[in-house]
Amino acid sequence: MPSNVHSEEEWARLQPHITKLYSDEAKSLKEVMEAMERGYDFHATPRMYKHRLQKWGLDKKYKEKEVIHMSLLKKQREALGKRSIFFVRGKEVDWEQIEKYLHRRPDLKTKIRAGMLKMSSDSFDIVCRSPSPDPILHASNTLQYTDELLRLLDGYYVSSLSECPSGKRVNKVRDYAAAIRCFRRLDQARTMILANMLEPGFLALNKSLDDLKFVVRDQDATLIFYLCDVVTIFDQRHSPLVVELLRHTYGILQITFGESHPLVWLLRRLILLPEIDRYEVIATVVKAAVDKFERPGVDDRVIERLKCHYFLLLDHMASKGIKTTASFPEMDATSMDAVSVAYLGRFADRLVHSCKFEEAERKSDLMLPWLQNTANRQHAAWPDLQLFYLHVKAHGAFTRGDNKVGEAWLATVDQHAGRYFPNM
Known part of the structure; x- marks a missing residue:
């Protein structure tokens, strides 16, 4: 037996x-x-x-061909900025179960990611549709909501930061790498997605959102700017993606801080605003944040960072009808820190998007003294900032039509990425 x-x-x-x-x-x-x-x-x-x-954790509800069909269709719709919910045999699919299925089948997951499989022409009992949109606020409520958002912002800085333990004060300058990496990847994602390089673009975007969790936990004074950056990085051509980024950012805040945190409420209100009003409200909120810190006792470097971020936000939102008279703060190249270098790189990249190539060259070259300083090579953010610099140079060359120079910079990008980011 x-x-x-x-x-x-x-x-x-x-x-x-x-x-x-x-x-x-x-x-x-x-x-x-x-x-x-x-x-x-x-x-x-x-x-x-x-x-x-x-x-x-086996679940026999879904067959292999059904999982392949739904995964490929979801990937295809995400590339177009569309959200998806699925129904199999009349019952809504819990996508977590599909992810568990693919976790048990790494061979299948690899083939789907590599584009080695195709959707079958067989008629499955599968229905896919976009989820119902959230209710939209009427324009008559926008002013009221702006006032409420400003109160929430004030509550965030008063209750969450001014009473936090020493070492996390809002007037304390910190040079942390998580935010630098997050927004290097975010800008990289934007460049690639706008150039219709969807697969690597969304890969970079997903990685930047993973980094965002650490930025949120740190609760730096510029957090509200970073959050606004995430939800304004794409324009009207990618409206569904903007809504998804809002929802995702809201989810990170909710998990990290809980339902009652002022920033959770603030993001929830932004989700409900129509796009035409959302950017005007964001511009008002970030201006209020800058004004709040222009007072005695706050480190000049903190204010410099806030103004840099404020300018970058408004500069991008100018494409959405938000006019700004603000200018990018002048920086002393000999006294810059890692975050200042990151802001310069982001500004240079925006200048490339605006086809202001000479100014972009000047701003990106201001990054070099910090990058070439031997001591700074030990900084946790140095690999990201060096990669950012190389990306800006390659982006500028290709955008102005100098493909030969662009290819040379791109080869340097690949070499640097292979050394410092082998899993990029």
Whole structure:
């Protein structure tokens, strides 16, 4: 009589075969047991199988061809900035279950990402549609909401920062790498997506959103600017993507701070505003944040950073009808820190987008004294800032039509990325 006692290693070895029979081929438990006995001389009790199936998180609701079809369709719609919800046999799909399925099938996940599979022409009982939009505020409520957002902003700085432990005061300058990496990737994502390089663009965007979690947890004085940056980085050609970024950022804040935090309420209000009003409200909010810190006792470097970020936000939102008379603050190249260098890089990249190539060259070259300082090579943000500088140079060359120079800069980008970011 064959033994029904099996080691963890034996169960692990046979897991792919059991998974295929039970989940992919939708066989009953009895059929799975019979097939395993015939094919592998593997004998176990129904109770043992149920324990393992539960432990592995197997779900036989979805077949392999259904998962492939939904995954490819979702990826295709995301490239167009569309959100998706699916229904299989009349029941809404919990996408977390699809992700668990793909986690159990890394081979399938790899093929989907690499574009090695195609959607079948078979008629599955699958329905895909966009989710219903949130209710939109009427324009008559915009002024009222602007006042409320300003109160929430004030509450954020008063309750969340001015009473926080020493070392996290709003007037303390910190040179942290998380925000630099986050927004280097965000600008990179914007450049590629606007150039219709969707797959690498969305990859960079997803990585920047992963970094955003650390920026949020740090609660720097510029956090409100970073949040506004995320939700204004794309223009009207990508309106659905803007809404998704708002929702995602709101989710990060909600998880980190809880429902009652002022910034959670602020982001929720921004989601409800119509696009035509959202950017005007954001401009008002960030101006109020700058004004709040222009007072005695606040480090000049903090104010410099706030003004840099304020200018960059308004400069980008000018394409949405927000006019600004602000100018980018002058910086002393000999006394800049890592964050100042990052702001210069972002400004230079915006100048490239505006086809102001000579000014972009001057601003990007101001990054060099800090980058070429031997001591700064030990800074956690140095690899990101060097990559940012190289990206700006390559972007500028290609945009002005100098492809030969652009290719040379791009080769340097690849070389640097291969050394410091092998999984990029």
